[in-house]
Amino acid sequence: MAKIQMKTPLVEMDGDEMTRIIWKQIKEIIIEPNVDLKTEYFDLGLKHRDETADQVTIDAANRTNELGVAVKCATITPNAQRMTEYNLHTMWKSPNGTIRAILDGTVFRAPILVKGIRPFVSCWEKPITIARHAYGDVYRDTEFLVDGPCRADLVLTYPDGRQESQTIFEYKDAGVVQGLYNTDKSISAFATSCFEYALDTKQDLWFATKDTISKKYDGRFKEIFQNIYDTQYKEKFEAAGITYFYTLIDDAVARVMRSSGGFVWALKNYDGDVMSDMLASACGSLAMMTSVLVSPKGVYEYEAAHGTVTRHYYRHLKGEQTSTNPMATLFAWSGALRKRAQLDGLKDLEDFADRIEKASIETIEEGTITGDLNNLLDNDNKKTVTTEEFLRAVAAKL
Structure with a gap:
C-alpha cells in the first residue's frame, strides 16, 4: 500500500536515555511503515548539546518558529551527577526552558483516559x-551559593542611570540566593x-x-x-x-x-x-499524559510530559528487557502529525494520527499493557508486555 505523503516537514527533536530508544521504535514500528515521514532532525541528546554548547537547542526552537510544528523526545536537564557521568563542559539549563523561552508559549497537558483505569x-x-x-x-533563574556573611541586594538599573534597590537578606553565615523574573x-x-x-x-x-x-x-x-x-x-x-x-x-x-x-x-x-x-x-501514570506547547503565533511543539526513564535505560544497557510505557511519546508523535496535517490540509495524515491514538487506547483497554499499568487496569485478561511488544500490538491494530 502506498505510504501517506507529507508536504511540510516536522521539526524532530531527539532526546535521551530510554525515551530515545522508544523514539526510534515508534518511528520504525508505527510511523514509517505508513507515512513517507518528512522531518528536520535535531539531536538534543545531552552529549550533542554539550558538543554544540547547546546551540542545537536554540537552532531547533528557531526552526520550529519557522515550520510551525515540532515533536520532541524527553531530554536530560543535567545536575551535578550528570556533569560527571557525561563529562560536561557546564551544567546546561533545561532544554525545555530554552525552547519555551524562544517560542514564548503555554504548555497544555491533559491525561490520557482509558476504560478500566x-x-x-x-x-x-x-x-x-x-x-x-x-x-x-x-x-x-540566576542563583548564587553564599559562602559566608554578606548582604544580598536586588537592584534595578534603568537606561538613564536611575536605580531602585531592596535588601533581600543579611547573611550571617552560608546559604543560597535565587533571582526569578x-x-x-x-x-x-x-x-x-x-x-x-x-x-x-x-x-x-x-x-x-x-x-x-x-x-x-x-x-x-x-x-x-x-x-x-x-x-x-x-x-x-x-x-x-x-x-x-x-x-x-x-x-x-x-x-x-x-x-x-x-x-x-x-x-x-x-x-x-x-x-x-x-x-x-x-x-494512572506519568506516561499517560499529553503535552503541547502553543505559542501566541500558533506554533505547536508536542512532547511527552515525563522524563527520560533513567532506571529503565540502565537496565536496557545491561541487555535486560524493559516494559516502559510509550503512550505519552506516541501521542506526541500523533499530535504533531495531526497538527501538521491540519495546517497542510492532509486529511489522510490527520485520519492516521487519529487511528494511532484509537489503536493505542484499545490495545490497553483489551488488556495488553506495560508494567506501570499492571496494578491499575481492571481487566481479567491483562497481559504485561515489553515496550516493543506493546508497539507491535498497536501496529497490528492499525
Whole structure:
C-alpha cells in the first residue's frame, strides 16, 4: 500500500536515555511503515548539546518558529551527577526552558483516559487540562551559593542611570540566593493563550497563584489575567456559557481534588510542572499524559510530559528487557502529525494520527499493557508486555 505523503516537514527533536530508544521504535514500528515521514532532525541528546554548547537547542526552537510544528523526545536537564557521568563542559539549563523561552508559549497537558483505569480521585469524570506558563521563573533563574556573611541586594538599573534597590537578606553565615523574573509581554501571551484555548474547547478556565504572599510578582500575573479577561474575553466567555475565576493555589488544589474535572487550570511555570505530574499520577501514570506547547503565533511543539526513564535505560544497557510505557511519546508523535496535517490540509495524515491514538487506547483497554499499568487496569485478561511488544500490538491494530 502506498505510504501517506507529507508536504511540510516536522521539526524532530531527539532526546535521551530510554525515551530515545522508544523514539526510534515508534518511528520504525508505527510511523514509517505508513507515512513517507518528512522531518528536520535535531539531536538534543545531552552529549550533542554539550558538543554544540547547546546551540542545537536554540537552532531547533528557531526552526520550529519557522515550520510551525515540532515533536520532541524527553531530554536530560543535567545536575551535578550528570556533569560527571557525561563529562560536561557546564551544567546546561533545561532544554525545555530554552525552547519555551524562544517560542514564548503555554504548555497544555491533559491525561490520557482509558476504560478500566479509574482515577485515584474518584470524583474526576472528565480530563483536567493543565495550562502551564512556559517562560521564566525557576527555569531561567540566576542563583548564587553564599559562602559566608554578606548582604544580598536586588537592584534595578534603568537606561538613564536611575536605580531602585531592596535588601533581600543579611547573611550571617552560608546559604543560597535565587533571582526569578518574568515580563508583562510573556504573562499577557500566557493569559491570551489560556483564554483562547478555553474558548476553543468550551471549558471553564481557572487561574491560581499566591498573590497574598508574592504581592508584586504573583500579583502581577493576577492583575494581567483579570485585565485581559475584562477587556477582551468577558463577553465571549458569557456567550459560550463558560466562566473564568482566580483563586489562591492552595484553595485551587482543594477545589480540584473535589471537582468532577472538565476544565482548564492555568498555572505559573513551576506550579504547572508539579501539578501536571500530580494529575498524571492520579490518573494512572506519568506516561499517560499529553503535552503541547502553543505559542501566541500558533506554533505547536508536542512532547511527552515525563522524563527520560533513567532506571529503565540502565537496565536496557545491561541487555535486560524493559516494559516502559510509550503512550505519552506516541501521542506526541500523533499530535504533531495531526497538527501538521491540519495546517497542510492532509486529511489522510490527520485520519492516521487519529487511528494511532484509537489503536493505542484499545490495545490497553483489551488488556495488553506495560508494567506501570499492571496494578491499575481492571481487566481479567491483562497481559504485561515489553515496550516493543506493546508497539507491535498497536501496529497490528492499525
